[in-house]
Amino acid sequence: MSPAQSLTPDAPHIPVLMDEVIDALTITAGEVHVDGTFGAGGYTNAMLQAGAKVHAFDQDPDAIEAGSKLVESSEGRLKLHHALYSQMADVLAGEAIDGVTLDIGVSSMQLDQAERGFSFQKDGPLDMRMAQDGMSAAEFLNEADEEEIANVIYQYGEERRSRKIAAAIVRARPLSRTSELANVVRKALGHRSGDKKDPATRTFQAIRIYINRELGELEDGLVAAERLLKPGGRLAVVTFHSLEDRIVKNFLRNRSGQQASGSRHLPQVSEKRSAPTFYKPAKLVRPTGAEQASNPRARSATLRSAVRSDAPLQVAPGALK
Numbered sequence: 001m002s003p004a005q006s007l008t009p010d011a012p013h014i015p016v017l018m019d020e021v022i023d024a025l026t027i028t029a030g031e032v033h034v035d036g037t038f039g040a041g042g043y044t045n046a047m048l049q050a051g052a053k054v055h056a057f058d059q060d061p062d063a064i065e066a067g068s069k070l071v072e073s074s075e076g077r078l079k080l081h082h083a084l085y086s087q088m089a090d091v092l093a094g095e096a097i098d099g100v101t102l103d104i105g106v107s108s109m110q111l112d113q114a115e116r117g118f119s120f121q122k123d124g125p126l127d128m129r130m131a132q133d134g135m136s137a138a139e140f141l142n143e144a145d146e147e148e149i150a151n152v153i154y155q156y157g158e159e160r161r162s163r164k165i166a167a168a169i170v171r172a173r174p175l176s177r178t179s180e181l182a183n184v185v186r187k188a189l190g191h192r193s194g195d196k197k198d199p200a201t202r203t204f205q206a207i208r209i210y211i212n213r214e215l216g217e218l219e220d221g222l223v224a225a226e227r228l229l230k231p232g233g234r235l236a237v238v239t240f241h242s243l244e245d246r247i248v249k250n251f252l253r254n255r256s257g258q259q260a261s262g263s264r265h266l267p268q269v270s271e272k273r274s275a276p277t278f279y280k281p282a283k284l285v286r287p288t289g290a291e292q293a294s295n296p297r298a299r300s301a302t303l304r305s306a307v308r309s310d311a312p313l314q315v316a317p318g319a320l321k
Contacts, residue, residue: 015042016298017238020285021101024236024305027052031098034228036085036221038063039107041070044078052099053077055092057085059131060110086220089227099234100225104218104244106130106208108297118208120182120200126175128208137207138176146170156215156243157206164188165203178204205241218244222251226277231310235278240300248304252281256306275311282306 015021021043027033029051035044038058044067047054054077058064064082071078081091085102110130111119117127117137126138141149150166153159168188175181185200209215225235235252239245253259257276285303292299 014295015039015046015103016291016295016301017285017287017303018042018046020303021236021238022046022050024282024285024303025050025099025101025234027099032095033099033101034085034088034092034097034225035101036088036225037101037103037107038067038080039103040109041067043101043103045070047099047101048074048077055079055081055088055095055097057081057083057088057091059084060107061132063107063109066109084217084221086217086224088221089224092228095228096230097228097233098230099236100229101235102218102221102225102237104238105214105240114178117178118204120178120198120204123177123179126178126181128211130212135211137181137211138174140207140211141169141181142174152210153203153206155206156209157202158243159202159206161189209243215243215247218247219251222248226255226308227313229308231308233308234305235308236303236305238301238303240297240302245302245304249284252278252304252306256280276309277311277313278306279309280306 025033025047027047027050031052033047033052033054035047035054035056038044038056040063041056044054044056048070054074056067056078058067058080059082061082064080067080071080081088083091088100106118110116111121114122114124115127117124126136126141128137129135144152146166146169149169150162153165154162159165165185165188168184169175169181172180172184175184181203182198182200185203186198189199191199222235222237229235237248239248250259255276255278258280282305285305287295287298287301
């Protein structure tokens with residue numbers, strides 16, 4: 001199997017920036033790596049082929065079940081954890097970890113399954129839950145007040161017309177299908193068939209991020225990786241929109257001593273400057289033109305990576321959350 005392909009032969013999802021991520025990890029045979037966002041197993045498979053032992057995390061039970069075949073063929077070098085990647089430091093306490101990889105956001109596998117309700121490309125139930133547990137998108141949209149819906153769409157979708165959309169959603173309730181929500185947004189904002197970007201895109205992104213607490217999970221996951229990586233360990237993070245990338249950029253700048261933390265979620269640095277826990281981050285990497293042409297989902301991707309220093313944590317582990 002090619003390192004660029006996922007473990008499922010009937011759905012060969014190709015991870016974005018595969019070669020660049022593996023280059024950033026500089027894997028040596030026998031090292032122990034973490035794939036915090038297992039998905040369809042593409043990065044994990046490439047790590048295994050490079051000779052690493054891998055701990056892979058995913059909150060989606062479908063991903064864990066599909067990954068069982070790769071576990072069987074890994075000769076004991078892969079362990080799957082049905083858990084959030086923010087929990088990696090607790091799950092793997094005491095392990096010496098050489099690398100952590102995070103591929104943020106919804107997976108291609110989830111997007112392509114209409115029954116999961118992540119996309120408006122195919123009609124399906126208005127679900128959007130990565131873990132298949134907890135509050136669904138339909139429950140949120142049908143029960144939340146108009147102001148809360150507007151705030152979610154504005155904050156997580158960066159949608160300037162969020163109040164107009166929220167008002168239209170409330171008028172159209174109850175909603176149960178992705179096509180219903182998409183049509184409500186399109187009607188509220190105006191939509192021409194020739195438009196390059198569907199006006200429902202930002203709203204779907206916002207609701208998905210909110211339902212799954214994706215930005216908070218990313219912030220907690222970065223701190224967990226900082227705790228877990230040994231000196232010289234490598235961190236590689238692929239993001240797909242500005243909200244995610246800003247969190248990673250600010251975290252690495254802060255932890256490499258380049259600027260103060262700008263996130264209300266991340267632990268605050270004391271007035272006395274602590275030794276940087278990461279060396280200066282590598283230059284950001286974006287997909288080549290060829291990759292963008294072959295995989296449209298790669299167009300907005302950004303890879304940021306850095307190497308863990310030997311400095312102790314900037315705050316005590318008990319104060320991380």
